[in-house]
Amino acid sequence: MxxxxxxxxxxxxxxxxxxxxxxxxxxxxxxxxxxxxxxxxxxxxxxxxxxxxxxxxxxxxxxxxxxxxxxxxxxxxxxxxxxxxxxxxxxxxxxxxxxxxxxxxxxxxxxxxxxxxxxxxxxxxxxxxxxxxxxxxxxxxxxxxxxxxxxxxxxxxxxxxxxxxxxxxIFPTGYMAAEFCNIQPGQTIAIWGCGPVGQMAIRSAFLLGAERVLAIDTVPERLALAEAGGAEMINFRTEDVYPRIQDLTAGRGADACIDAVGTEADTWSGIDAVVDRIKTATFLGTDRPHVLRQAIMCCRNFGTVSIVGVYGGLLDKIPMGSAINRGLTFRMAQxxxxxxxxxxxxxxxxxxxxxxxxxxxxxxxxxxxxxxxxxxxxxxxxxxxxxxx
CATH class of the missing domain: 3.90.180.10 (Medium-chain alcohol dehydrogenases, catalytic domain)
Incomplete structure (x- = not known):
């Protein structure tokens, strides 16, 4: 065959x-x-x-x-x-x-x-x-x-x-990503990555009752498809994600954040992502977790970070101090x-x-x-x- x-x-x-x-x-x-x-x-x-x-x-x-x-x-x-x-x-x-x-x-x-x-x-x-x-x-x-x-x-x-x-x-994975957020009426969900899983997570978040979905990517076709599904677009090449989410949520942060990117985050999205790329290229690191770091920082106090992007090994410089001091919940799975x-x-x-x-x-x-x-x-x-x- x-x-x-x-x-x-x-x-x-x-x-x-x-x-x-x-x-x-x-x-x-x-x-x-x-x-x-x-x-x-x-x-x-x-x-x-x-x-x-x-x-x-x-x-x-x-x-x-x-x-x-x-x-x-x-x-x-x-x-x-x-x-x-x-x-x-x-x-x-x-x-x-x-x-x-x-x-x-x-x-x-x-x-x-x-x-x-x-x-x-x-x-x-x-x-x-x-x-x-x-x-x-x-x-x-x-x-x-x-x-x-x-x-x-x-x-x-x-x-x-x-x-x-x-x-x-991809449909069960995107749905699970949204389900992990324990979405309540009126909530805002931020989703990093508008690839296939991210697109399913956007639709699933609305199916589960989200009021707003913020879609973070830079590829025009992906952002357009996210917008067609009802999401508000954030292009990380043209605007800084953290202050934009702060502005859209009256300074509180997203109720839940979904990492639908995983280990190969875009290298142009921040200096830490560039360092991650250098580390993986020189075998000093296994993954590039820029998105996970950003999702933690953008999530409101006592919010949820849902991780469905694939990671394989050991992640560097994760802001656990932020997560612990602000009461974040992490949900993740294959x-x-x-x-x-x-x-x-x-x-x-x-x-x-x-x-x-x-x-x-x-x-x-x-x-x-x-x-x-x-x-x-x-x-x-x-x-x-x-x-x-």
């Missing part, structure tokens, strides 16, 4: 690889009908994610048609259309029983590597390094889905692939997608939201490597790429 394969920093190729096979009675094989490039895939593209191996198949936003199914794969049957969560959960462990699907104790076969870095291992993820299981991803013609009795959700016939695809990651799937599927079916609004580019797998570059470089108005193998 054809797949997008990692061969090193900035080196992704469309190649022929071995077709997946059933390896366990709880497995299913799907023929991929739609997959996407996620913002967190760009961290792999830029060489920020450790334990990538030559030949690894990428991708964790995937849906398709079941073509083969193990005898213990629940109620799935050949021909079902399904969307596949990027988090892999076993359906049996302590964290599964608590609904913390992305904390599954059993689905990362390489858990010892993660434990050395983080103390404990989270769940395995599709297409996201051997630190998180080494599972082949879904930017391919076919995908093996382990624990298929727990993960995939069936898609109603009347929904298109594009309406359902983002239930695999999204337990399965927890959100039924409710968010229902919202799509009812017409509360059509997540396909974020798509700007449609392509084949063969065009994928070039579109990784386009997406990374924010060229051609690229906000979200969907590929149809």
């Amino acid at each position: 054809k797949a997008l394969v990692w061969h090193g920093k900035s080196d992704i190729r469309c190649e022929s690889v071995r077709d997946p096979i059933l390896e366990n009675s709880r497995d299913a094989i799907i023929r991929v009908t739609a997959c996407a490039i996620c913002g967190s895939d760009l961290h792999i593209f830029d060489g920020m994610i450790p334990e990538m191996h030559h030949g690894d198949v990428l991708g964790h936003e995937t849906m398709g048609e079941v073509v083969e199914v193990g005898k213990d794969a629940g109620n799935l049957k050949v021909g079902d259309r399904v969307v596949v969560p990027f988090t892999i959960a076993c359906g049996e462990c302590f964290f599964y029983s608590k609904g913390f699907f992305s904390g599954c104790e059993r689905t990362n076969p390489d858990h010892a590597r993660a434990e050395k870095l983080w103390g404990h291992s989270p769940a395995g993820l599709f297409g996201y390094s051997h630190l998180l299981g080494g599972y082949a991803g879904g930017q391919a013609e076919y995908l093996r889905v382990p624990y298929a009795d727990v993960g995939p959700i069936k898609v109603p016939d009347h929904l298109t692939d594009e309406q359902a695809l983002f239930l695999s990651d 999204t337990p997608v399965q927890h959100y799937l039924p409710m968010l599927m229902d919202r799509i079916v009812k017409g509360d939201i059509d997540p396909s609004f974020v798509i700007t580019h449609r392509a084949s797998l063969e065009e994928g490597p070039e579109l990784y570059k386009t997406f990374r470089d924010k060229r051609d108005g690229c906000i979200k790429v969907v590929m149809k193998p």
Whole structure:
């Protein structure tokens, strides 16, 4: 089959690889009908994610048609259309029983590597390094889905692939980011990053009752899409974010701040971001947390900082004194997608939201490597790429 394969920093190729096979009675094989490039895939593209191996198949936003199914794969049957969560959960462990699907104790076969870095291992993820299981991803013609009795959700016939695809990651992640804010009527939510997750967080914040959403970015197309969703725009290239938020909130600060950027914050957004870039380039640091620092400083006393941007290692110069003395609450996670799937599927079916609004580019797998570059470089108005193998 054809797949997008990692061969090193900035080196992704469309190649022929071995077709997946059933390896366990709880497995299913799907023929991929739609997959996407996620913002967190760009961290792999830029060489920020450790334990990538030559030949690894990428991708964790995937849906398709079941073509083969193990005898213990629940109620799935050949021909079902399904969307596949990027988090892999076993359906049996302590964290599964608590609904913390992305904390599954059993689905990362390489858990010892993660434990050395983080103390404990989270769940395995599709297409996201051997630190998180080494599972082949879904930017391919076919995908093996382990624990298929727990993960995939069936898609109603009347929904298109594009309406359902983002239930695999960015819609639940953006919704979780807003839910973490415990939004009350009349509140103002500030969101850093108007990429795909940020766009979903904007719409989700309004769905959950926010009165105002402040969207912080610098890419014109992203800011325009945020404005179309009801947000007020702050371009960090043309205005200083902190005083602008102070002005918009009568000096109090945002009720909650969402970091939807993560480890690769824009290097032109402050001297600390430039220093972060130098540190990561010289192996003196692992992440560039400028946005997190700014979100903390812009959040009101006893407000919430919600973190859904990906960080991988040790963060430098975080203003914990500000957070502690002002009573901030931090909420963060890799999204337990399965927890959100039924409710968010229902919202799509009812017409509360059509997540396909974020798509700007449609392509084949063969065009994928070039579109990784386009997406990374924010060229051609690229906000979200969907590929149809």
